[in-house]
Each structure stands twice: as structure tokens, then as C-alpha cells.
Amino acid sequence: MSKPVIQVENLGKQFHIGGTQQQYETLRDKVSSALAAPFRRAGKLLKGQATGAAELDEIIWALKNVSFNVNQGEVVGIIGRNGAGKSTLLKILSRITEPTTGEALILGRVGSLLEVGTGFHHELTGRENVFLNGAILGMKRTEINRKFDEIVAFSEVEKFIDTPVKHYSSGMQMRLAFAVAAHLEPEILIVDEVLAVGDARFQRKCLNKMQSVGQEGRTVLFVSHNMPAVTRLCERVILLDDGQILEDGPAHLAVSAYLNSGRGVSAERLWPNPKKAPGGPVSRLCAVRVISEAGQVVDSIDIRHPVGIEMEFETLEPDHILLPHFHFHNEDGTCLFGAHDLDPNWRMRPRPVGWYKCVVWLPGNLLAEGAIFVNAGVITMNPDIPQFYEREAVAFQVIDTMEPDSARGDWKKNMNGVVRPLFEWATDYLPNGNGTLKSSKKLKAHL
Amino acid sequence: MISKEQTGQPPTLASPPETSEHSHITLIKPSQGWVSLQFRELWEYRELLFFLTWRDIKVRYKQTVLGAAWAIIQPFFTMIVFSLFFGRLAQVPSDGIPYPIFSYTALVPWTFFANGLNQASNSLVNSANLVKKVYFPRLVVPFAAVISGVVDFVLAFIVLIVMMLFYGIVPTANIIWLPYFLLLALCTSLGVALWLSAMNVQFRDVRYTVPFIVQFWLFATPIAYPSSLLSEPWRTLYAINPMVGVVEGFRWALLGTDTAPGPMIIVSSAVALVLLVSGMYYFRRMEKTFADVV
Numbered sequence: 029m030s031k032p033v034i035q036v037e038n039l040g041k042q043f044h045i046g047g048t049q050q051q052y053e054t055l056r057d058k059v060s061s062a063l064a065a066p067f068r069r070a071g072k073l074l075k076g077q078a079t080g081a082a083e084l085d086e087i088i089w090a091l092k093n094v095s096f097n098v099n100q101g102e103v104v105g106i107i108g109r110n111g112a113g114k115s116t117l118l119k120i121l122s123r124i125t126e127p128t129t130g131e132a133l134i135l136g137r138v139g140s141l142l143e144v145g146t147g148f149h150h151e152l153t154g155r156e157n158v159f160l161n162g163a164i165l166g167m168k169r170t171e172i173n174r175k176f177d178e179i180v181a182f183s184e185v186e187k188f189i190d191t192p193v194k195h196y197s198s199g200m201q202m203r204l205a206f207a208v209a210a211h212l213e214p215e216i217l218i219v220d221e222v223l224a225v226g227d228a229r230f231q232r233k234c235l236n237k238m239q240s241v242g243q244e245g246r247t248v249l250f251v252s253h254n255m256p257a258v259t260r261l262c263e264r265v266i267l268l269d270d271g272q273i274l275e276d277g278p279a280h281l282a283v284s285a286y287l288n289s290g291r292g293v294s295a296e297r298l299w300p301n302p303k304k305a306p307g308g309p310v311s312r313l314c315a316v317r318v319i320s321e322a323g324q325v326v327d328s329i330d331i332r333h334p335v336g337i338e339m340e341f342e343t344l345e346p347d348h349i350l351l352p353h354f355h356f357h358n359e360d361g362t363c364l365f366g367a368h369d370l371d372p373n374w375r376m377r378p379r380p381v382g383w384y385k386c387v388v389w390l391p392g393n394l395l396a397e398g399a400i401f402v403n404a405g406v407i408t409m410n411p412d413i414p415q416f417y418e419r420e421a422v423a424f425q426v427i428d429t430m431e432p433d434s435a436r437g438d439w440k441k442n443m444n445g446v447v448r449p450l451f452e453w454a455t456d457y458l459p460n461g462n463g464t465l466k467s468s469k470k471l472k473a474h475l
Numbered sequence: 476m477i478s479k480e481q482t483g484q485p486p487t488l489a490s491p492p493e494t495s496e497h498s499h500i501t502l503i504k505p506s507q508g509w510v511s512l513q514f515r516e517l518w519e520y521r522e523l524l525f526f527l528t529w530r531d532i533k534v535r536y537k538q539t540v541l542g543a544a545w546a547i548i549q550p551f552f553t554m555i556v557f558s559l560f561f562g563r564l565a566q567v568p569s570d571g572i573p574y575p576i577f578s579y580t581a582l583v584p585w586t587f588f589a590n591g592l593n594q595a596s597n598s599l600v601n602s603a604n605l606v607k608k609v610y611f612p613r614l615v616v617p618f619a620a621v622i623s624g625v626v627d628f629v630l631a632f633i634v635l636i637v638m639m640l641f642y643g644i645v646p647t648a649n650i651i652w653l654p655y656f657l658l659l660a661l662c663t664s665l666g667v668a669l670w671l672s673a674m675n676v677q678f679r680d681v682r683y684t685v686p687f688i689v690q691f692w693l694f695a696t697p698i699a700y701p702s703s704l705l706s707e708p709w710r711t712l713y714a715i716n717p718m719v720g721v722v723e724g725f726r727w728a729l730l731g732t733d734t735a736p737g738p739m740i741i742v743s744s745a746v747a748l749v750l751l752v753s754g755m756y757y758f759r760r761m762e763k764t765f766a767d768v769v
Contacts, residue, residue, distance in 0.1 A: 043767070119766065123503060123610040126763040131504035138501065143608040149530055151537040156530075163526040164609055215499075 033216060033247050034098035034121070038130035041091040041116050041271075090116040091271040094130070103248040105262035105279060107286050113271040114251045118142060118220050121249065136247070139166060139214030145205030150194035154185060154204055157193050161208045175211045182233075183207035203230055210237045216247045253359055259283055295327035295424050302342075308415035310348050311406045314340035314383070316421040318402070328425035331448065332392040332434050335424065339404050340385045347378040348408045350415075352386050355403040357420075358396070364446050376409075393435055393450035396443070397428040510759050517612050524615045524622075531594075531623035546627035547634050549590075550582040557582075561699045570701045570732045576638050580729055581698040581722040583635050584656065587628040588664045588718060589689045591621035595668030596685045600675050603769045613762050614755065617672045621665045628657070639729070649728040656724035659740075659747055663717040666750030673761040676769045697722055701732070702739075714739035717747040 091113040098104050106114050119125045121132060122140035147164040148157050158179055162172040172179075180186050183204040185196070193201055219238070239261055241248060252258050258265060258279060265282035267275035275282045296317040299305035306313045319336040320326045329335040337354055353368035367388050369375070402424075405417035432438055435450040517524075536542040554575055561567040562574030569577035595617040599606065602616050639646065667688075675681035696718040702710055714720050720743020726732045 120503060123501065124607065125766040126505055127503065128505055131502060134501040134503070135499070137499045140610065143604075146608045147605050149534060151534050152530065156533070160526050160530055163523045164605065164611070166523075166611075169522050 031100060032097040033100045033135045034096075034249070035133045036097070036121075036130070037095050037132070039091055039094040039117070039120060039127050039132055040089060040129035041113075041120060041125070042087050042089050042128045044087055089271050091120070091127070094268075094271070094273055096266060096273065096276060098247055098249065100247055101245045102264060103250065103262045105258040105265040105282075106249060106251045106268060107253070107258060107265055107282065108268035108274075112268040114268055115142070115220060116271075117268070118218055118249065118251055122218050134216060136215030137166075138216045138218060139212040140218035141165070141209045141212070142218075142220040144202055144209060148193060148201065148205060151192055153192050154180075154183075154189040154196070157204065158189075158208055161205060165209060165212050166214070167212060171213075179207045179211050182210060182237075199230075206230075206234055210234060214246070216249070217241060218249045220251045221253060253361070295422055296325045297418075297421050306416035306418050307342075307344075308408075308413065310343065310345045310408050310413075311350060311415040312342045312344060313404065313406070313416050313418060313421075314342055316340075316402070316404045316418070318422050318424040319387070326424065328427050330392070331395065331397055331426050331428045331436075332431070334389050334392050335395075335426075336387045336389045337402055337404075337422070338385060338387040339406075340383065341406055342383050343379050343381050346381050349376055349410065350374075350379050350384075351407045351409055352384075353405055353407065354388060355405075356395075357401045357403070358446055359399045359401070362446055364395070364400070394447060395426045396446055396448040397426045399423055399425055506763055510762075512755050512759055513612065517614055520612050520615055523611055524619055527615060527619035528623045531619055532626050535623070535627075543627075543630055546630040550579065550586040550631050551634060553582055553586075554579040557699050567700045568704070570703055570726070570730075572644075572726075572730050572732065573642050576635075576642050576644065576730065577701075577726070578699060579635060579638060580725050581696075583628065583631045584660045584721050584725050585693065585696065585698055585718065586631060587624050587657070588660045588721070589693070590627065591624045591661070591664035592668050592671070592689060593685055594624065595620035595665065596671040596675055597682060598668075599672045599765065600679070600682070600769060606765050606769050613765055614669075614758060617665065617668050617758075621661055621668060624664075625657075625661075635729075644730060646729045647727075647731040649731075651728075652724065653728050656721050656728065656740075659717060659724070659744060660721045662747045662751045663721065663743075666747060666752075666754040669751070669754030669758045673758045673765075676761065676765050692716070692718065701726075703732075711738045711742055714742040715746055717743040717750070719743060720747075 094113075094117065106117065108114050116125070118140065119142065120127050121134065122138065122142065124140075124142070145161065147161055149160065152160065158176065159169070159172055163169070180189055183200075183206070185200050185204050188196065188200065193204070196204070217238075238248065238250070248261075250258070250261060262279050264277065265275075265279045266273055267282045267286050275285045296315070298315045299313055302312060315338075317325050317338050318327065318329075319338055320329065321334055321336075326335075339352055339354075341352065343350065351368050353366060355366045356364040358364055367390075369386055369388075371386065400423060401420045402422050403417060403419045404421040406415045407413065408415055428434060428436060430436065430440065435448045436443060536545060539545065541548065557578040558575045562569065562578070567574070598616045598620040599613065605611075605616075606613065671681050671685060671688075695716055697704075697713075702713060702719060702723055705713055714723075720736065720740045723732070723736045724740055724743075727736050
């Protein structure tokens with residue numbers, strides 16, 4: 029059972045930035061640079077540089093020295109910040125792009141799903157798209173025929189299967205597309221962040237489907253930002269950072285390494301160098317931090333306790349009305365809510381030049397458990413001009429300690445929803461019989 | 476983790492011991508220099524080729540008022556214009572055949588060639604989302620673009636049959652060669668399109684070049700005039716343009732022109748084959764950069 033079906037050794041991928049990364053070269057550029065190249069090279073040789081080095085203008089390694097094995101039946105999550113190389117790794121393993129160095133050996137039929145609905149054509153009907161998309165994903169026609177009814181049932185769009193897809197809602201398109209993908213039966217399944225689509229109920233259905241894929245002894249590589257999904261689906265997680273493997277081990281270890289590493293988004297961000305700080309002509313960001321009631325910087329907070337988000341900024345020009353604000357996102361990227369400064373002392377009041385620190389307090393029993401990402405910004409008003417807007421400036425974890433005085437009460441299982449407020453509940457009780465029924469009988473008597 | 480001993484000998488990776496259990500073994504590594512054409516893999520993806528062709532056919536005339544009539548309008552109206560200006564006004568000779576059918580017989584394969592070239596040259600860039608997200612032999616894309624034009628060809632060809640009836644022209648027995656000439660047009664179109672589509676990924680100039688190429692090529696091909704204007708050996712040399720062989724072949728097979736195209740067709744076929752094979756190699760060589768650049 030435990031023999032490697034994916035062997036990755038020293039995989040590396042480099043991209044050129046600068047000249048060659050310009051989106052589309054024109055032939056003229058290429059010709060002129062080709063004509064100039066010998067002279068450039070000669071010039072560098074004269075300066076005593078190696079010819080090899082002359083070629084390396086601006087190179088970044090999207091992936092470097094990545095080695096790992098995956099055994100048959102393993103479900104491996106791949107996590108990391110944006111730009112850490114996750115997608116590049118999946119693209120290489122799916123053979124979409126070639127590595128620059130190293131090699132990978134894959135035993136078995138690979139199905140890769142880097143995007144839901146690749147190749148869907150708006151003018152074609154749902155039925156036609158199932159076949160087209162299936163073929164694109166590498167299914168045989170007989171295979172699609174066999175699974176067609178199952179796919180349609182899974183997608184829940186039976187009624188519209190012969191309608192052109194352009195008349196579908198985006199949710200319906202996604203469901204149909206995922207239904208096709210979910211019925212791909214490769215020995216090795218490679219999945220990129222595709223579960224971040226559709227409504228929550230359908231997402232769960234897809235997660236369950238993927239889980240069953242894993243249980244059938246198939247090997248799955250799964251990239252996601254959705255940490256609960258990663259920990260639920262994968263026993264092993266590889267944490268990538270800057271194109272290298274930072275951590276490779278049990279899911280919870282790698283996930284917490286990711287969340288706690290200073291490499292990811294942390295609970296405090298400082299911009300000591302004004303030149304590098306985000307900002308506009310009027311205002312500049314100095315610091316953002318997550319604080320507890322005690323005023324300490326914390327990266328996790330009890331679900332029942334309030335949490336403060338603090339922003340320090342400078343005003344560089346007088347007589348502007350400033351509006352500091354935050355946006356809160358969960359790990360699916362869903363925006364939970366926004367909040368802007370309502371401090372009566374400064375509301376609609378021009379601010380003199382100087383240093384400011386504002387803080388917003390979110391009450392306990394508001395956020396759901398999981399990671400929360402905070403975007404921070406300042407807008408000058410009338411006219412409304414953003415001075416800066418820092419995405420994922422800070423992040424923190426909301427921890428549910430399973431105490432019965434939270435909104436969870438005595439329920440120990442998964443709870444849905446992007447927020448988890450604590451409400452008051454009340455119950456009326458009548459000892460013998462059904463209250464509503466009685467009152468309706470009374471009503472009938474009146475009639 | 477791969478142990479030190481294994482890393483020391485990459486061949487162990489390349490030839491795993493448990494090969495028999497897995498039908499698919501994929502070794503991913505940087506390719507160098509010229510790569511093989513991998514016909515076997517292309518064959519494995521024949522269903523995708525089928526579906527992409529089918530999609531192109533289905534979608535081509537969606538949301539147009541005249542629909543598939545466009546397949547006929549294009550060569551037919553060109554024929555009318557040619558007949559007026561070249562046939563009537565300029566009195567261009569037409570090998571003793573009524574000028575309209577003389578030019579239309581050439582325009583049918585020409586339109587197939589030109590549209591195929593046009594569609595296929597832009598096909599990779601138009602399928603950028605596919606190329607970036609799914610693996611398949613990229614050759615499938617331009618192949619499908621050219622092959623889907625066969626439907627248009629058939630429609631235009633039906634009009635040609637009607638015209639032959641109208642002019643009372645009975646095709647010669649050489650008509651059995653017609654599929655070969657169609658194949659020749661397909662190979663030429665594909666051969667050039669493979670070069671252009673691969674270049675188009677990196678240099679978007681190609682998109683603007685194709686209409687020029689097609690326009691010049693139209694006049695470099697004996698469509699408005701007969702190749703019999705040239706004397707041998709220039710006529711055979713002229714067939715270096717493979718479309719010369721196609722067009723004269725069509726006339727020979729259908730209209731019975733006595734342009735005896737034997738040597739011309741051999742020359743045209745050879746050139747078309749060179750274009751196709753070189754195009755495929757060039758395409759395969761550039762293929763690895765497509766997903767990064769497109």
C-alpha cells in the first residue's frame with residue numbers, strides 16, 4: 029500500500045523577470061535584442077564577467093529544490109502564502125508547464141483540476157458542456173456516457189441540462205462544472221483551490237466527495253487556503269514558502285506552523301521605514317496589530333473574548349477629514365464585514381498633522397472560529413481618496429475552547445456560518461398538549 | 476523523502492521497478508533541444524480532438540443571423556467579384572471553362588485553406604485558458620481548428636455541384652483524387668498554422684500578419700487566373716506554393732482541365748509535407764513555454 033506514486037526530486041522552476049516577463053514581446057523587440065546581444069555579451073566579457081552569468085539578468089525561482097514522495101492513497105495538502113509556489117508545483121505535476129531543474133516521476137493516471145469549468149463554452153448546452161469538459165479533463169466518451177446521469181444529479185441542474193450554459197447563474201455553472209470534475213476517476217487527483225466556489229452547502233458536498241475519493245485509496249494533492257478543509261481532508265501537509273518546503277508533516281503541525289510563522293500574516297505588522305510604508309500624500313501607515321483586552325498583541329483569541337484591532341498612522345498634510353477602516357475576511361476569502369472609525373471626537377473633523385492611533389473593539393461571541401484576515405486602510409473624505417489599503421495587514425485565530433458558555437453551547441460538532449453571535453433564547457411550555465394546535469382550534473371556534 | 480542513495484542515481488527514478496502495475500508512467504523533467512512528436516499521445520487524445528472540433532463546428536455560427544450560409548457567401552461572392560473584374564473586364568483566360576465555375580472551383584479549397592489558417596493561427600491564444608489550466612498535447616488545438624473547417628468546405632462544395640449541373644459539366648474519373656487534394660490543402664493550412672500559432676503565443680504580431688499572408692497568398696495562387704499562363708518548367712516550379720497543386724488538382728479532377736498536374740502535385744505535396752512536419756517540430760519545441768507565456 030505504502031509505495032510512492034509521486035516522487036519529486038529537486039524540482040525547480042525559474043521565471044525571468046524584466047525584459048522577458050513583459051507580457052507580449054513584439055518581434056521588433058526580439059530582433060533588436062538579438063542583434064544587441066552579442067555586443068552586450070562582448071561588453072560583459074571585457075568587464076571580466078562569465079558568459080553564463082551574462083544570461084542571468086533578473087531571475088526568480090518560483091520553486092527551488094523541492095523534493096518529496098507521496099505514497100499511494102495519501103491525501104496531501106499543500107499550503108503557503110500567495111506566491112509561495114503552490115500553483116507552480118501543481119502545474120508542473122500536471123504537466124502544464126515544465127520544470128527548469130529536477131524531475132518528478134508519477135505512477136498512475138493523473139487527473140488535475142486547477143480550475144473548475146475549464147473550457148466551458150457559453151453557447152453550448154449543459155449536456156454538451158459535460159461531454160466537452162469531461163474530454164478536456166481526460167475522460168473517455170464511454171466513461172462520460174456511463175456517468176452522465178450521476179453527474180447531472182450531482183450538479184442539481186437536471187431541469188436546465190439542455191439549456192445553453194450562458195443562461196445559467198454562475199452558481200449553476202459552477203455546480204455543473206464541479207460535478208464533472210468530481211466524477212473524474214484518476215488514480216492521482218491534483219486539486220487547486222477550487223472549493224472556494226459555490227454556496228456553502230455545495231462546498232460541503234464537494235468536500236465530502238473529495239473525502240470519499242481519498243478513502244477509495246486514491247492519491248490526492250490538494251492546495252487550499254481553507255485551513256479547516258485542509259486539516260479535515262489531509263493527514264499530511266506540505267508547507268511551501270518562497271518556493272521551498274518549510275514543513276512537511278502531520279496536518280495540524282504544518283497548519284499551525286503556517287499560521288504562527290512570521291512568514292505568513294502575523295498579528296502585528298510594523299512599517300518603521302516611512303519610505304516603504306503604504307501611504308498617500310496625506311496619510312501613511314505605521315503599524316497594525318491585534319490586541320487582547322489586556323492590550324497585549326495576540327495571534328489567537330478566545331471566541332468569547334473581545335479583540336481589538338489597532339492602527340497607527342501619520343497625517344502629513346493638515347485639514348483633511350480621514351476615515352480609518354478595516355475589512356475582516358475569513359480564510360475562504362469571504363468578507364465578513366467592514367468597520368470604519370466612528371470616534372465622535374474625530375468624526376468629520378479635519379485632522380492636524382501628527383501621529384494617530386485608533387482601535388476598534390470587536391465584542392466576544394461575534395466571529396466564528398478560524399483564521400480572520402484584516403485589511404486596513406485610510407480614506408480622505410470629500411473627495412474620497414484612498415490613502416492606503418493594506419490587504420491582509422494582520423491576521424489572528426479565533427479559538428473555540430468548547431466551553432458551554434459560548435454560542436456553541438453543548439453542541440460539539442461542526443457549526444456553520446461566517447459569524448457566531450450569542451443570542452438569547454426563550455421557550456414557552458405547556459404541560460399537556462400542543463399550544464399552537466389549541467389556539468388554532470380556538471380560532472376555528474370563533475369563526 | 477528520497478534517500479541519498481537514490482538521489483545519487485537518477486536512472487532508478489526513470490525506470491521504476493513496479494512498472495507493470497501502473498498503466499501510466501509519467502516522468503516530468505526539463506526537455507532539451509528537439510523533442511519527439513509523440514504521435515502515440517496524440518492518438519490517445521483523439522477524443523479531445525473530436526470534441527474540440529465538434530465544439531468549433533457547433534459554435535462557429537452561433538448568434539449569427541445567416542448562420543452556416545456564411546460558409547457559402549464568402550467564396551460565392553468572391554467568385555462574383557472575380558468573374559466581373561477578372562473574367563469580364565480584364566478578360567483573364569480560364570482554360571476554356573466558363574470563368575465563374577473556373578474561379579469558384581479554386582475558391583472552395585482556397586476558402587477552406589484560408590479560414591483554417593486564420594482560425595488555427597489564433598487558436599492557441601484563443602484557448603489560453605485551456606492551455607494554462609489543463610494538460611493535453613497542444614497540437615490538438617490547431618488541428619481541431621483546421622479540421623472543423625471541413626464542414627464549411629462541404630457546404631461550399633454543394634454549391635459547386637449545383638454550379639456544375641448548371642453549366643452542364645460532368646466531372647472526370649479523376650474525381651477520386653479529390654479527397655487527396657483536400658488533404659493536401661489541410662496539410663498546407665495546418666503546416667503554416669502550426670508555425671504561426673506557436674509564434675503567436677510569444678509574438679502577438681502574428682495576429683496582424685495572417686490577413687496579409689492570406690491576401691498575398693491568394694494572388695500567388697492561380698485562383699483568378701490559370702497556371703497555364705506559365706510555361707514549363709516554371710509551372711512545376713510554381714507548385715512550390717502547395718496551394719497551386721491543390722487548386723489545379725481540383726480543376727483537373729472536377730472540370731477536366733488538361734493542365735496535367737502530375738509533377739506539380741508531387742512538388743506541392745512534398746512542400747506541404749515539409750511545412751507540416753517542420754511545423755509540428757517547431758510547435759512541439761515551443762510547446763513547453765506556452766503555458767508560461769500565453
